[in-house]
Amino acid sequence: MPSQTPPPPAPPAPPVCAGCGAPTRRVADTVADPASLHDDLADRLAKAPAVASRGTTALHAVEGLIMAGVGIALAEGGLAGHTTVPTVGGTLLALIALTGTALVVRNETRGRAAVTAGEPRADALWRPAHHCPGCASVSCPGGEPWQGRLTPEQFRKLVWTEAGYGGELEERARTADVPPGTLPRPRGAENHV
Template identity: 80%
Template sequence: MPSQTSPSPVCPGCGGPARSVADTVADPAPPHADVADLTDRLAKAPAVASRGTTALHAGEGLIMAGVGLALAHGGLTGHATVPLVGGLLLALIALAGTALVVRNETRGRAAVTAGEARAEALWQPAYHCPGCASVFCPGGEPWQGRLTPEQFRKLVWTEAGYGGELEEGARAALVPPGTLPRPRGAQDHV
């Protein structure tokens, strides 16, 4: 018995065929002139550094601090003020910079993890129409209407808790009132 797949939904705006946002991001096939840009515009969450990258950054910072301490030690044993002070400053700046980078990367990963379920709930059922460059949910659930990719990104990212990471274009996009059929809804996005 052949397996039956459900047909792709038709865009409520132009009547053209649509692909799921997940499929579009995974394989942004033509006719998109701006394929790379489209995957960024439809991203479910901000890009964050992996744990491995954070560990690498921590290691680099500690090595720089070690170099600074070695310079300071050389200045101390040679009774030279410049290497002593310069080495201590290098070590302190490297440690402070490393702490900031590691903290920010860890916080970014935590924010994406915390909002992952809400982002997934809004992103997964969405479809993208390449004909009119709109994003919609068939049947109006969990959100209603057609949105531009920027409005869609703002809706998903704001609801997931990482709207502060939006770039200027998506931040300026206005999500129409009533897009989310609940009391809090789109007021948070306008």
């Protein structure tokens, strides 16, 4: 008896760029392509800033505590030998190490928390986006959830700002202007981007 299983459907053709007519590619696929590392495209289209992992932060904390320990040992040696320079130097080293470590750990923890908190919002704007290799623009098929064609810098500014970590943008993307009306607004929220 012949099988009635229909052939698997062909994958849908990629959406075509409204600007230049070239086939587009999902931003997620573009970023995942190793070739995108060469021309900075992976960074320019990144969904979020790179943040230190918990393990990295723990390592920084351990390094700072070791430095502080060295400072304390030095200061103790100075006290025992009644010498001023190691006492003062060791105490300063310990204080600087502890203060610096506290700042680094706090900043890294905050950065990680901001990216985690903004992830759903960023993903909603980033995942449907397509990149056009023909004219280097980014757009969403059907204009959903945002409209128009943006440069990678405008796109990243839109995503990062909406996700709440726009302060992490470097100069090139921070100064990009996202055209008004890119993101259809519910009433009363026009001034966000």
